[in-house]
Amino acid sequence: xxxxxxxxxxxxxxxxxxxxxxxxxxxxxxxxxxxxxxxxxxxxxxxxxxxxxxxxxxxxxxxxxxxxxxxxxxxxxxxxxxxxxxxxxxxxxxxxxxxxxxxxxxxxxxxxxxxxxxxxxxxxxxxxxxxxxxxxxxxxxxxxxxxxxxxxxxxxxxxxxxxxxxxxxxxxxxxxxxxxxxxxxxxxxxxxxxxxxxxxxxxxxxxxxxxxxxxxxxxxxxxxxxxxxxxxxxxxxxxxxxxxxxxxxxxxxxxxxxxxxxxxxxxxxxxxxxxxxxxxxxxxxxxxxxxxxxxxxxxxxxxxxxxxxxxxxxxxxxxxxxxxxxxxxxxxxxxxxxxx
Amino acid sequence: xxxxxxxxxxxxxxxxxxxxxxxxxxxxxxxxxxxxxxxxxxxxxxxxxxxxxxxxxxxxxxxxxxxxxxxxxxxxxxxxxxxxxxxxxxxxxxxxxxxxxxxxxxxxxxxxxxxxxxxxxxxxxxxxxxxxxxxxxxxxxxxxxxxxxxxxxxxxxxxxxxxxxxxxxxxxxxxxxxxxxxxxxxxxxxxxxxxxxxxxxxxxxxxxxxxxxxxxxxxxxxxxxxxxxxxxxxxxxxxxxxxxxxxxxxxxxxxxxxxxxxxxxxxxxxxxxxxxxxxxxxxxxxxxxxxxxxxxxxxxxxxxxxxxxxxxxxxxxxxxxxxxxxxxxxxxxxxxxxxxxx
Numbered sequence: 001x002x003x004x005x006x007x008x009x010x011x012x013x014x015x016x017x018x019x020x021x022x023x024x025x026x027x028x029x030x031x032x033x034x035x036x037x038x039x040x041x042x043x044x045x046x047x048x049x050x051x052x053x054x055x056x057x058x059x060x061x062x063x064x065x066x067x068x069x070x071x072x073x074x075x076x077x078x079x080x081x082x083x084x085x086x087x088x089x090x091x092x093x094x095x096x097x098x099x100x101x102x103x104x105x106x107x108x109x110x111x112x113x114x115x116x117x118x119x120x121x122x123x124x125x126x127x128x129x130x131x132x133x134x135x136x137x138x139x140x141x142x143x144x145x146x147x148x149x150x151x152x153x154x155x156x157x158x159x160x161x162x163x164x165x166x167x168x169x170x171x172x173x174x175x176x177x178x179x180x181x182x183x184x185x186x187x188x189x190x191x192x193x194x195x196x197x198x199x200x201x202x203x204x205x206x207x208x209x210x211x212x213x214x215x216x217x218x219x220x221x222x223x224x225x226x227x228x229x230x231x232x233x234x235x236x237x238x239x240x241x242x243x244x245x246x247x248x249x250x251x252x253x254x255x256x257x258x259x260x261x262x263x264x265x266x267x268x269x270x271x272x273x274x275x276x277x278x279x280x281x282x283x284x285x286x287x288x289x290x291x292x293x294x295x296x297x298x299x300x301x302x303x304x305x306x307x308x309x310x311x312x313x314x315x316x317x318x319x320x321x322x323x324x325x326x327x328x329x330x331x332x333x334x335x336x337x338x339x340x
Numbered sequence: 341x342x343x344x345x346x347x348x349x350x351x352x353x354x355x356x357x358x359x360x361x362x363x364x365x366x367x368x369x370x371x372x373x374x375x376x377x378x379x380x381x382x383x384x385x386x387x388x389x390x391x392x393x394x395x396x397x398x399x400x401x402x403x404x405x406x407x408x409x410x411x412x413x414x415x416x417x418x419x420x421x422x423x424x425x426x427x428x429x430x431x432x433x434x435x436x437x438x439x440x441x442x443x444x445x446x447x448x449x450x451x452x453x454x455x456x457x458x459x460x461x462x463x464x465x466x467x468x469x470x471x472x473x474x475x476x477x478x479x480x481x482x483x484x485x486x487x488x489x490x491x492x493x494x495x496x497x498x499x500x501x502x503x504x505x506x507x508x509x510x511x512x513x514x515x516x517x518x519x520x521x522x523x524x525x526x527x528x529x530x531x532x533x534x535x536x537x538x539x540x541x542x543x544x545x546x547x548x549x550x551x552x553x554x555x556x557x558x559x560x561x562x563x564x565x566x567x568x569x570x571x572x573x574x575x576x577x578x579x580x581x582x583x584x585x586x587x588x589x590x591x592x593x594x595x596x597x598x599x600x601x602x603x604x605x606x607x608x609x610x611x612x613x614x615x616x617x618x619x620x621x622x623x624x625x626x627x628x629x630x631x632x633x634x635x636x637x638x639x640x641x642x643x644x645x646x647x648x649x650x651x652x653x654x655x656x657x658x659x660x661x662x663x664x665x666x667x668x669x670x671x672x673x674x675x676x677x678x679x680x681x682x
Binding site: 033061066067069071072073074075076077078079080081082083084085102103106107111112113114115116117118119120122151152154175176254 | 405407436437438439441442446448449450455456458460463465466467468469470471472473474475477478496497500501503504507665666667668669670671672673674
């Protein structure tokens with residue numbers, strides 16, 4: 001009876017999955033031009049359960065099951081966005097997004113500039129990313145760094161329940177194509193949302209764990225499911241007497257350079273933690289920019305912890321060995337602090 | 341499909357002929373400017389295929405949308421894109437349709453709902469379906485005309501789009517300009533089913549083959565298609581229509597093509613079917629046009645072309661400071677506000 005009134009005042013505890021769903025539901029309620037389109041988003045409820053129940057609430061016009069035709073339905077989303085709708089396209093996992101790469105790169109990212117600013121592509125594409133669920137090499141990769149290579153896209157990587165809850169609204173309000181990478185391991189993560197927070201920005205990195213009394217020894221720069229690993233590492237390091245800042249990038253394109261440089265200027269050391277492959281990765285980009293702009297602020301070489309350069313294996317011990325681990329982060333931080 | 345009634349009066353025949361001549365002469369001017377190195381990059385000319393653009397555009401209304409390929413000068417002109425802006429785009433000028441950023445292959449014009457020359461073969465097809473989806477949901481009563489060559493049917497996205505457009509009953513007119521060669525590969529060497537309309541029929545789409553060298557035949561087919569789509573949008577029973585227009589490209593694929601893949605005889609045979617000469621001689625022998633009228637059309641096109649070249653030559657260069665502008669849009673473009681008001 002009193003539950004409706006209570007729900008507005010009591011801080012809400014929810015999963016990342018539920019946060020994604022509430023964000024979509026809000027968007028559908030707020031704007032009749034918005035609809036969800038993708039494989040199994042309707043009757044099945046989404047491969048990872050994000051859209052469960054939305055077909056019943058909004059009907060097949062707003063929750064559109066598609067055939068398995070990534071390049072086709074992403075292209076339809078781009079055309080629909082150019083002509084006035086606000087589609088949310090779901091790609092089941094980012095490995096499948098390669099089938100739509102032509103549309104994403106050659107049309108969505110290109111047409112606004114190539115048309116001299118005559119057409120915008122206000123499209124949101126959500127996709128699941130990352131390993132850790134033993135799904136093998138064709139369902140477990142982290143390709144967000146690739147997309148962050150492409151001018152004309154915005155690339156978001158929510159690493160917290162709060163961002164999962166509130167990034168979508170900002171992405172839909174943006175006149176550009178925005179890709180949101182939701183990490184499959186995070187879907188079950190739970191958090192209590194601050195009831196005062198009603199929105200987030202999609203421009204800035206966020207300092208998740210700050211130094212004490214202005215002192216910090218190392219920056220852990222990360223995003224997505226490597227964020228909880230870095231927070232864990234920071235706690236362990238604290239008990240070892242090392243103060244770590246944890247910077248959640250949140251937005252992989254455009255990168256919040258200022259936040260990265262600020263953190264490293266405070267700590268003079270950094271470990272970049274990225275679930276993508278190391279070669280040509282977003283971690284490589286960050287390291288290069290630090291070398292270009294903050295070289296003389298560093299007291300130790302830049303360290304990187306990335307996925308091992310293999311197709312993600314199925315067996316549990318192999319997959320675990322291929323992914324960044326908390327122990328790796330702790331070890332690298334120790335090494336950097338000891339080195340001078 | 342019911343056959344549309346096309347009023348083939350004198351004025352309309354004049355319009356079709358003039359449109360095709362404008363395109364033919366524009367392309368000839370482009371060759372001249374290319375040889376003078378005023379136009380660079382890839383240049384794909386439409387000679388021989390003019391009947392298709394002229395016929396289809398005659399069947400469209402202002403609220404309709406167009407998606408075209410990298411061989412799109414003809415569609416742009418027939419749709420009403422300014423020849424001045426088009427020529428300025430060819431020459432890379434700021435006053436061009438896309439500020440000189442697109443060039444020959446990427447003409448965009450929001451004012452006429454011209455959603456681009458797309459240079460990825462098949463890349464425009466799902467865009468057209470998406471534009472049609474938006475127009476249908478926003479109740480604009482519009483049809484999207486989507487042009488592509490027979491080479492596109494080798495792409496997976498062709499088949500994906502055929503299925504999606506029919507599945508969701510999207511108001512799209514697909515126009516396959518079957519000019520028999522994808523660059524240098526004869527279609528018969530590339531596909532087991534060279535009647536493209538049959539592929540569309542497999543997707544339960546209404547489809548037919550049309551003589552793409554005859555502007556009247558194209559217009560009749562396009563008008564019937566557009567009217568039947570438009571009439572049925574409201575009751576969600578529209579669905580797309582597919583026209584395979586058999587045609588031939590008189591010139592090389594682009595400016596870097598020795599045409600080793602076809603014989604002079606074959607080109608000559610098709611040149612006898614020249615849509616412009618055919619219509620013109622029919623009109624002359626049926627007292628639909630006089631020598632004086634022909635001369636006047638010629639002179640008017642001359643003047644329009646001279647104007648366009650002068651406009652483009654006098655054009656400016658986009659300031660380098662704007663190089664990165666519109667990589668990310670900071671607001672909705674003019675087109676969006678304009679679309680919203682439709």
